[in-house]
Amino acid sequence: MSGNVLLITSVLLVAAVLVLRSKRPAWYWMTFGVVFAMVRVSFRYASVMDACGLTVPPSRLRLTWARVTNRPAPESRPPRILRIRPTRTGLVLRLKMRPGQDAFDFMASTDRLRHSFAMQGITSREIKSGVIELRMTGYDVLKRVQMPAKIDREGLRVPVALREDGEVHYRDYQEVPHALNLGATKSGKSVYQRQLVKELAPLNVALVGIDCKEGVELAPLARRFSALADNPDDAAELLEALVARMADTYHVIRHEQRISADTPDGEITADIWGLPDGLRPVPVVLLVDEVAELALFSTSAEKKRRERIITALVRLVQLGRAAGIYVEICGQRFGAELGDGITMLRAQLTGRVSHRVNDEASAKMAFGDISPDAVLATTQIPIERPGMAVAGDSSGGWVRIRTPFTTLRQAVTACNTHAHRTPALDGLTAFRPVLPDVSLVKVPAPASTPAPA
Numbered sequence: 001m002s003g004n005v006l007l008i009t010s011v012l013l014v015a016a017v018l019v020l021r022s023k024r025p026a027w028y029w030m031t032f033g034v035v036f037a038m039v040r041v042s043f044r045y046a047s048v049m050d051a052c053g054l055t056v057p058p059s060r061l062r063l064t065w066a067r068v069t070n071r072p073a074p075e076s077r078p079p080r081i082l083r084i085r086p087t088r089t090g091l092v093l094r095l096k097m098r099p100g101q102d103a104f105d106f107m108a109s110t111d112r113l114r115h116s117f118a119m120q121g122i123t124s125r126e127i128k129s130g131v132i133e134l135r136m137t138g139y140d141v142l143k144r145v146q147m148p149a150k151i152d153r154e155g156l157r158v159p160v161a162l163r164e165d166g167e168v169h170y171r172d173y174q175e176v177p178h179a180l181n182l183g184a185t186k187s188g189k190s191v192y193q194r195q196l197v198k199e200l201a202p203l204n205v206a207l208v209g210i211d212c213k214e215g216v217e218l219a220p221l222a223r224r225f226s227a228l229a230d231n232p233d234d235a236a237e238l239l240e241a242l243v244a245r246m247a248d249t250y251h252v253i254r255h256e257q258r259i260s261a262d263t264p265d266g267e268i269t270a271d272i273w274g275l276p277d278g279l280r281p282v283p284v285v286l287l288v289d290e291v292a293e294l295a296l297f298s299t300s301a302e303k304k305r306r307e308r309i310i311t312a313l314v315r316l317v318q319l320g321r322a323a324g325i326y327v328e329i330c331g332q333r334f335g336a337e338l339g340d341g342i343t344m345l346r347a348q349l350t351g352r353v354s355h356r357v358n359d360e361a362s363a364k365m366a367f368g369d370i371s372p373d374a375v376l377a378t379t380q381i382p383i384e385r386p387g388m389a390v391a392g393d394s395s396g397g398w399v400r401i402r403t404p405f406t407t408l409r410q411a412v413t414a415c416n417t418h419a420h421r422t423p424a425l426d427g428l429t430a431f432r433p434v435l436p437d438v439s440l441v442k443v444p445a446p447a448s449t450p451a452p453a
């Protein structure tokens with residue numbers, strides 16, 4: 001009887017573990033997965049390293065010593081484990097390389113290590129001379145994105161997504177001032193942009209938006225926007241006003257430099273961050289949604305307007321950083337087919353995020369000038385994973401990410417909560433969004449379906 005109870009309990013437990021593993025992989029990892037993985041990695045370590053060619057043969061000294069003392073010949077040795085640390089999503093293994101080993105050997109072997117240790121993914125990097133860190137992911141963290149509860153926030157650095165190795169992916173405006181966010185329709189660009197706005201809303205920053213889809217994406221967030229344009233004519237005016245603001249900021253920096261130059265030992269600043277608190281203008285993040293709407297034209301008047309827009313954008317991305325103006329451009333495609341000036345503009349957008357694209361040519365618009373591997377990774381984003389993207393920068397480094405699903409309601413709530421932080425920008429007050437008095441808004445009657453005869 002007690003044997004039967006034991007059997008039934010064991011079967012139920014195994015079934016519960018399997019269900020947990022498939023339905024709630026994050027919980028499974030925190031309960032059983034991490035223990036199983038620690039045991040697996042510790043036991044298999046030496047044989048896996050050997051099979052992956054990551055061991056070194058015994059030194060002559062050890063061989064001689066074994067001969068002299070009449071002991072069996074020593075075996076090849078794997079790198080020494082300095083530390084094995086469980087994390088919320090995987091394990092971190094810190095290894096001391098043996099003489100003659102190279103960080104590149106580990107990078108080239110990550111795929112073999114991944115399946116030998118039965119992990120979801122492994123990345124490797126040399127953290128200091130001779131020390132390698134292997135970051136192992138225990139489950140597919142991008143299947144259902146859960147951002148960690150504790151996130152490092154500082155300066156103009158906002159968490160936008162989760163990386164495939166379980167780390168948070170940040171958009172750091174001071175590090176990478178301008179960025180391009182590409183993707184086919186329904187690939188997740190707007191959700192990414194919403195997440196950005198939601199995270200920027202509590203910061204001391206002015207948000208400026210251009211959304212020529214009649215403002216459907218950005219207008220609901222208007223309470224946190226200092227300026228908004230929802231058509232190409234307003235966009236041209238707004239961009240030129242921003243360029244004028246940038247020139248004014250340069251005058252302030254230049255003036256401050258003259259004063260500092262006369263002060264012995266004083267620091268001399270070349271951007272807004274070194275200005276005294278009272279003089280420093282609020283940084284501005286400009287979000288441009290569906291950029292093609294600004295670049296296309298059919299009449300000569302529209303062509304002139306396009307030239308004004310592209311010229312202003314190029315000036316902002318070339319010179320805006322020091323004046324604290326950061327540009328985030330979003331679109332389905334962004335290549336030479338959109339006309340003159342686009343490739344020059346793209347070259348200055350050093351941050352790149354590409355969601356799923358329809359063809360390789362679009363992937364090349366994001367990463368062709370940065371990394372061929374990132375182009376390939378972009379073309380492999382599955383259609384059933386909206387919000388998944390490849391993020392890279394001009395250093396050639398790239399990583400797969402996925403944004404948490406942020407609803408428009410969540411973004412609107414964040415913007416409304418922090419509406420009091422919306423600064424008025426000199427020179428751009430004409431573009432301050434007009435918020436309708438809800439009591440005066442007449443809701444149009446829905447199109448009625450004809451009554452049955």
Ligand SMILES: Nc1ncnc2c1ncn2[C@@H]1O[C@H](COP(=O)(O)OP(=O)(O)OP(=O)(O)O)[C@@H](O)[C@H]1O
Nearest residue numbers: 183184185186187188189190191386387403404405
């Ligand atoms: N991070 C995400 N996680 C889960 N689902 C997502 C995510 N991002 C987007 N989606 C799903 O994909 C749909 C389309 O996303 P989104 O509106 O952001 O696409 P888009 O690229 O902006 O499309 P369009 O160019 O047509 O406006 C969303 O309604 C949502 O259902």
